[in-house]
Amino acid sequence: MSQINPINTVEDRPAITLLSDDDNTGSLEVASQWRLIWIKFRQNKVALFAGVVVLLFYVVAVFAEFLAPTLPSKSQPRLTYAPPQSIGFFVENEAGERAIQLHVNGYGMTVDPESLRRSFTVDKEVIIPVGFFVKGEPYELWGLIPMERHLIGPLNPKDSMNLLGTDKLGRDVLSRMIYGARVSMSIGLIGVFSSLLIGTVLGALSGYFGGWVDLAVQRLIEVISAMPTIPLWLGFAAAIPLTWSPLQVYFIITLIVSLLAWTGLAREVRGRFLSLRHEDFVTAAKLDGCTTKRVIFRHILPSLTSHILAVVTLAIPTMIVAETALSFLGIGLKAPVVSWGVLLQDAQNIRTISSAPWLLVWPAGAVVVVVLAFNFLGDGLRDAADPYEH
Amino acid sequence: MITESCTESRTSNKKSLALSVEKLSVDFHLRTHILHAVRDVSFSLYRGQTLALVGESGSGKSVTTRSIMRLLDSQARQTSGRITLHSENSDVVLTDLDPKSEAIRKIRGRRIALIFQEPMSSLSPVHTIGSQIAEAIRLHHGGTKKTAMESTTKLLEQVEIKNPAEMARRYTYEFSGGMRQRAMIAMALACNPDVLIADEPTTALDVTTQAEIMDLLKRLQESRGMALLLITHDLGLVAEVADEVAVMRFGRLVEGGAVDDIFHAPKTAYAQSLLASTMRLERPAEARASRQLDDDSPMLSVSGLGKSFGIVNWRGKELHSTKAVEGASFDLYPGENLGIVGESGSGKTTLGRMILRIIEPTAGQVMYRDAQGQMADVTRMNRKALTRFHRDVRLIFQDPFASLNPRMTIKQIVGEPLVVNNGMKGAELDARVAELLELVGMERSAMERYPHAFSGGQRQRFSIARALALNPRVIIADEATSALDVSIRAQILDLLIDLQKRLGLSFLFIAHDISVVRYFCDRVLVMHHGRIVEQGDAEMICTAPQDPYTQSLISAVPNPDPRHKRMINRTRFISS
Amino acid sequence: MLGYIIQRVFLMVPTMLGISIISFIIIQLPPGDYLTSVLAAMADSDVTFTADQIARMRENYGLDEPMYMQYIQWIWGIVSRGDFGYSFEWNRPVSELIWERMGATLSISFLSLLFVWAVSLPIGIYSAVRRHSIGDHIATLFGFLGLAIPNFILALTLMYVSFRYFGQSVGGLYSPEFVEQAMSWPKFVDLLKHVWVPVVVIGTAGTAALIRILRANLTDELNKPYVLTARAKGLPEHTVILRYPVRIALNPFVSAIGWVLPQLISGITITAIVLNLPTAGPLLLRALVAQDMYLAGSFILLMGVLTLVGMLLSDILLALLDPRIRFH
Secondary structure, eight states: OOOOOOOOSOOOSOOEEESSSOOTHHHHTTOOHHHHHHHHHHTOHHHHHHHHHHHHHHHHHHTHHHHSSSOTTOOOTTSTTOOOOOOEEEEEOTTOOEEEEEEEEEEEEEEOTTTOOEEEEEEEEEEEEEEEEEEEEEEEETTTEEEEEEEEEESSTTSOOOTTOBOTTOOBHHHHHHHHHHHHHHHHHHHHHHHHHHHHHHHHHHHHHOHHHHHHHHHHHHHHHHSOHHHHHHHHHHTSOTTSOHHHHHHHHHHHHHHHHHHHHHHHHHHHHHHHHTSHHHHHHHHTTOOHHHIIIIIIHHHHHHHHHHHHHHHHHHHHHHHHHHHHHTSSSOTTSOOHHHHHHTTOSHHHHHHOTHHHHHHHHHHHHHHHHHHHHHHHHHHHSOTTOO | OOSGGGOTTOOOOTTOEEEEEEEEEEEEEOSSEEEEEEEEEEEEEETTOEEEEEOOTTSSHHHHHHHHHTOOOTTEEEEEEEEEEOOSSOOEEGGGSOTTSHHHHHHBTTTEEEEOSOHHHHSOTTSBHHHHHHHHHHHHHOOOHHHHHHHHHHHHHHTTOSSHHHHTTSBGGGSOHHHHHHHHHHHHHTTOOSEEEEESTTTTSOHHHHHHHHHHHHHHHHHHTOEEEEEESOHHHHHHHOSEEEEEETTEEEEEEEHHHHHHSOOSHHHHHHHHHHHHTTSOOHHHHTOOOOOOSOSEEEEEEEEEEEEEOTTSOEEEEEEEEEEEEEEEOTTOEEEEEEOTTSSHHHHHHHHTTSSOOSEEEEEEEOTTOOEEEGGGOOHHHHHHHHHHEEEEOSOTTTSSOTTSOHHHHHHHHHHHHHOOOHHHHHHHHHHHHHHTTOOGGGGGSOGGGSOHHHHHHHHHHHHHTTOOSEEEEESTTTTSOHHHHHHHHHHHHHHHHHHTOEEEEEESOHHHHHHHOSEEEEEETTEEEEEEEHHHHHHSOOSHHHHHHHHHSOOSOTTSOOSTTOOOOOOO | OHHHHHHHHHHHHHHHHHHHHHHHHHHHOSSSOHHHHHHHHHHHTTOOOOHHHHHHHHHHHTTTSOHHHHHHHHHHIIIIIOOOOEETTTTEEHHHHHHHHHHHHHHHHHHHHHHHHHHHHHHHHHHHHTTTSHHHHHHHHHHHHHHHSOHHHHHHHHHHHHHHHHOOOOOSSSOGGGTTSOOOHHHHHHHHHHHHHHHHHHHHHHHHHHHHHHHHHHHHHHTSHHHHHHHHTTOOHHHHHHHTHHHHHTHHHHHHHHHHHHHHHHHHHHHHHHHTOSSHHHHHHHHHHTTOHHHHHHHHHHHHHHHHHHHHHHHHHHHHHOHHHHTO
16 A cells, blocks of 8 residues: 555545536525426527527417518419519619618519510619508408508508519418418417327326226327328328318318327327336325325426426427428318418429429428427427436 | 466566556546546555455545546546556556557456446347457457357356356346356456456345355455455445555545554544444444333234235236245334345335335235224225325335435425325424424425435435324335445434434334344344245344354355454355 | 247237228218219219119118228228229229339338438437537537428429529439330439439438437447446447447337338328329329329328338347347
8 A cells, every 4th residue: 555645634525626606506406396497408508599489480470460561362463473572771862872761672574575474573773662560451460459550561552562572473472471370380389289188188098097998098009100190191181171161171180280199299298107107206105195186296297297398399390390291282271271381382393493482492491490499499398307317 | 278478477476566556636527617536546456465445425436447447438537647557577657548549458358357336237238248258358369259259158167157158148138136247257357357446346236146256256366366456335345355445535545554454443534434334333223222112012913915926918817926025924013123134136125015005915914003002904904094004104215316206395395294194284384394304303494495405315314204294103114224325324324213212113124234234123034035034133133143044144244344254254055 | 039020910910900990081081982972973974873773882882881891891802802992083993003103102211211221320320429529510400400301391492403403303203205114224224313312302301310319329328337348348449339339229220110111101102292203192192182082091001001011120120139129
């Protein structure tokens, strides 16, 4: 045995050099589950940002009527497949002075002498002044409050502003996108909610009755998850009678989408529930004299909720994509309902896409951004869902 | 054949240096802070000698061994120090070698070998045992697959694995815990290393298996003249096998020297206290002696209790069944501490849980005499009666991290039985919870905090407070102290004894650790393969057991006194 | 091992039954039955039937029997005679229409699976071993994008990009001049020129998912003690990683067949519609829109069965790869 360090001071903790100043261990001691989750989630900047993006999309969906420059159904027969205009900030008057004036440029039309097809180009000479909170097409906010102010629009209601271009009927793509956000984003929420409902009810049934009920539910989950989803969606969606109203179709599509998506949720929840059931603290609660109800609601469910939240967040984008795909194929939502999938229907053949790429780019971009945001958000939530693992 | 190239320097004098560590410091760069895991640690290893590196969890023992092998993970930085591997011809400074270099790879496995704590996870689950050993042989000595397999078989034979050629073709999960550790040793010895590092090699094993493995290690060490660095937290094991001891705490080496000096003349306060808390558990608690047991009729009477887990075929017909517990009969008297001792798989935990009917027994009965003197059979109780029974008989769990709901405050956890059973709330609840916390030596301010704010020992106190909330009569403590460090363990046991005196409790104390039972219990049951093989006075069973299994069990327990080795000279039990 | 396979096959039966029931429900879902469709078509061509004739036809087709009998007859037809029913739109038995299309579906799915494996294995290993390196961040970003972009949008985008910038149409499996020709070397080359688009489109999501799974699993495995054991033996780092943790992290790769395959078949359905490939997808959509239900139901049934067989194969492979599963 060689040298021994002469230690006279009594140490009672491991030696540590702190790297960050905020030593908030004191406040952590009284931090509840949700605060700990928030603290952990907050560190994931990407997920935080994704959360903000998702929130923004929902804000757009909620205030669609006000945010859209015009009505989604308003067609301009003289402006079909018009390209996007960009917003300019300065105009030059006759004297050549520059002044601040929000504006877009008007369109000039050329006719192809051979095919006689009209095509529009942005004409730099024509200035269409644009302003905020302008009067435009009258609408009812949430179908209740009659209004006619729009967040942004041409100062003269007769002028046309199409920031993202127009479609084959000359309808404003931006307005349609904004209205589409309402349908597409809400289908995700309602779909996930009904999935959760189906999953919870069936999960509870199989858990409560056990035995063959449990077996049947498990088999059902197995069967549904073994089926390729898109053919099944197609199968169910194609059976929707053509005579149904758009609202009925909307709900039935949501139901179809959630009918097939609940299995993943149910499996996740069931798995966690079963593993929690054998945790020591649950046994302790039983021995404390808790009724089954109290054990489930007070001791097991609080441990589950954060995980459920994460799983649900990750399931929403699947629903959105499903609706988009079905509507794109023409067996989901149909006009006059506007969703991103319905918008993409216009972008089905290569000729349209190549002459009016904005019909593909914007709706597809919106879908991708939303799906990406939900995935990042869900991932962040999942990582933060259990703040107690080492 | 294997050994020729590594055996150059076997003919050394008695104290020839094998490895020296000088002023080693290792930091861990974590997200919020730098942990100085090892600070200025120095020691030397000699051929044929065993150095035990002792310390509680987090003392930096394992990090030290990883540094020797240059196997630190990416967060760790060695900030200073020098580690030298000595041989007769030349010395190699390991700390000068790049962890990825070929030079260090030639030393790993060949001149320094490592054995880990958890043999299951330390061996690959998808390769056969033989192929994992043969791989090391071929890596350092070349040769064909066939010769390597022959050497492997020989090695397995040396570590006393029966039918070695056949077992070499088996997978890890087909081996028992002890056999896995033997295979691990065979792998480590494959190239006849100069230095063997054993990191808690027997912590995951039962005492009798531990004794066998340590026997084997000692024998192989002596025959090969290896230097052995034994990392452990068990002072008993140290006393049994070590020549020298180094005590670590919070990354520093606080005391070192010959084993006899450390045990009989420790210099530093820490070594003294560590030794004291170990030694204290080597005899009955003094506080217990003053108690008087007056009532002579049992309050809990278990007879013929059994549990069999049947394997049923698809028509519900039983194919065969395993009996976890069979025909357990015993009595628990008021104010008594009854210990249930056994190794893993002996059925002791199942027995404890059957009494509470967390696991439903398949045979036998449990008669309980309540405070009014009414007798009732627990196994036939309805839900309501069972809830009443659970108020009187409470359970304390082994794992203080799993048994407290992390999402509830201490007040909610400790108060839960009061809320559920007595509908207590508001100031009354606050007062009672505060009283309970005081009883277990915790402050009132703990109430609003969550379990994650507390250490294992503190959490176990809350567990006890919860158990006491309803003024119970019996407490079943299932390995209640085995997850704790030795110094904390003694504190918790003393708390339980103190509480018993004040509240007149009876304890059913389930443990695998004989010394804890001896310290705490009046009477002991010994379980083996689901049966109670012996029961009687605790002191008698611990000093003069009658049953052959108990004899082997007791004698396999390491004795923390290097002058009286017990484990090495133990009684062996040939299992039927 | 044989016992294990038999047990797996046995377990498949109820699932198979479930899938067939769902397919049959889809067949029955649209209002009216097969005969209504036939009669409507006949009426279009001015052929009318008396009520008596209709009743007889009903009996002939077995349509007056209870639902479960119709189901049993349908299944029995498939099992005993390979008779999937009759496509009223094409006026041909379903079985004549279905096999060629299913063959193309299967081939493209299989190619996509190979693509998924070939790409995700090296990237996944790299990502896990070099965590938080630039390459890992790029792979992660690619992974997220791959998961976020729906198949059909990716297909449309690829179509647009190749049309716009390469002046090439990527739809179909062959250029128009080859479609009617017999298989030849130039035709095969032409096939290769076309087939990569659907393979990439369909495979991207699965690749992204597998990279993430492999990265997560391998990261876990890399911290396991047996890796340290292997290092302590003195093995070189790449041997350590490839022989031990990668070997174990491969399990999800094999079991991936089970869940990647339904995804691929799903993906190919919609991608094929966009890219106009001669696979089951476009025919299925057409059948659904025309409510040609026996054809549609048969496609759905076969796609379900195909994934089940894939799962069975993955289970067997997994058992071969991992001795722990074999012995339980």
